Amino acid sequence: MSSYTIQLILRNDFGYAGVEDPVETARELAPHINMEEGELLQRIENGMEEDQFQIELGPGASYLTFEQRQAIDDLELSGIEFRTEPRRYYPKQDFASHVVGYFNRNENSPAMGLESYLNDHLEGTGGSYSYMRARNGVPLPGEIRDIEEAYNGDDIHLTLHSNIQLAVEQALTNADEQYSPERMIAVVANPKSGEILAMSNRPSFNPNHYESISNHMNFAVSDHFEPGSTMKIFTMAAAIEEGVYEPDNYFESGTYNTGYADTPLIRDHNQGRGWGSIPYREAMPRSANTAFASIVNDQLGAERFYEYMNAFGFGSPTGIELPMEAPGSCQKMIWVPSILGLDKLLL
Numbered sequence: 001m002s003s004y005t006i007q008l009i010l011r012n013d014f015g016y017a018g019v020e021d022p023v024e025t026a027r028e029l030a031p032h033i034n035m036e037e038g039e040l041l042q043r044i045e046n047g048m049e050e051d052q053f054q055i056e057l058g059p060g061a062s063y064l065t066f067e068q069r070q071a072i073d074d075l076e077l078s079g080i081e082f083r084t085e086p087r088r089y090y091p092k093q094d095f096a097s098h099v100v101g102y103f104n105r106n107e108n109s110p111a112m113g114l115e116s117y118l119n120d121h122l123e124g125t126g127g128s129y130s131y132m133r134a135r136n137g138v139p140l141p142g143e144i145r146d147i148e149e150a151y152n153g154d155d156i157h158l159t160l161h162s163n164i165q166l167a168v169e170q171a172l173t174n175a176d177e178q179y180s181p182e183r184m185i186a187v188v189a190n191p192k193s194g195e196i197l198a199m200s201n202r203p204s205f206n207p208n209h210y211e212s213i214s215n216h217m218n219f220a221v222s223d224h225f226e227p228g229s230t231m232k233i234f235t236m237a238a239a240i241e242e243g244v245y246e247p248d249n250y251f252e253s254g255t256y257n258t259g260y261a262d263t264p265l266i267r268d269h270n271q272g273r274g275w276g277s278i279p280y281r282e283a284m285p286r287s288a289n290t291a292f293a294s295i296v297n298d299q300l301g302a303e304r305f306y307e308y309m310n311a312f313g314f315g316s317p318t319g320i321e322l323p324m325e326a327p328g329s330c331q332k333m334i335w336v337p338s339i340l341g342l343d344k345l346l347l
Contacts, residue, residue, distance in 0.1 A: 002066070003064060005064065006033065006057055011051070016079075019077075019078060028077055029072065035057065090102070090206070095166070098199070116323055117323045121154040127149050164188050169200055172204075184202040186200050217324075232284065236295070237308075247280050250277050250280075268286075269287060280295075
């Protein structure tokens with residue numbers, strides 16, 4: 001869409017009408033461009049003293065909307081001209097804003113998100129048309145005209161599903177209003193393809209007003225967090241693949257003692273009460289910490305466990321097409337014996 005930048009004409013020249021009353025112009029125009037009246041008057045008077053033809057009035061007079069231009073036109077002040085420029089506009093506002101990113105108008109460059117990562121695809125190139133002409137602008141006969149076609153940037157189609165993204169945005173907004181957490185992350189993925197169907201963060205922002213952003217980080221790709229019990233899926237997969245998972249064998253739930261002095265007891269999520277002696281097939285539905293500690297320590301072994309974690313990709317970037325992706329951290333722990341027993345942990 002179009003935006004408008006004010007050029008203030010100071011002299012009656014080249015067919016333009018300049019500022020007639022600097023005091024009135026400063027008083028009427030200043031509130032519309034976020035500038036103090038005195039500062040604007042000083043700029044106008046300095047420009048006139050230096051016999052400048054025109055002056056520009058800073059960021060407050062740049063990239064104005066049509067409504068802002070109309071309000072200034074209604075002032076009917078002489079000397080005000082508008083330069084029309086393209087403007088990136090984000091009609092869905094804070095919808096997936098950390099994924100989309102924004103375009104910094106002042107620096108004329110993309111600043112974050114897909115706007116930045118895919119800018120080479122999004123950005124087109126202007127064309128040109130050159131020829132020899134007479135003073136009156138009429139092309140000279142017989143001259144070769146050089147035409148260079150313009151190139152429009154590519155369209156980018158995301159895997160985000162608008163309805164799912166909307167549901168995620170509404171859920172995060174409701175939770176934010178109710179609980180006021182420091183931050184929130186939500187990601188919805190297609191488990192069969194890995195396609196990202198929704199991704200959002202709080203705090204969020206409106207890319208049309210990026211000057212007020214309080215959080216530039218897309219936590220979902222640039223921060224670390226502990227995945228918790230979701231890791232049990234991968235532990236179980238490794239145990240089944242290795243043939244060490246015995247679903248009908250029993251284990252004692254509640255607490256699990258590794259036998260190492262430096263390690264606290266592994267406790268189940270119900271304050272360590274557990275469910276008594278139960279078969280391993282109940283480990284997953286009960287999300288039993290003790291069972292999975294036993295599977296890793298007694299059946300898989302640390303070395304094979306970490307081999308599988310690396311094979312699953314933990315500790316490596318996913319390669320998602322978003323900037324500043326942080327690799328995961330899969331810290332390896334190896335128990336070694338000492339002269340007093342198995343009581344030392346090396347990281």
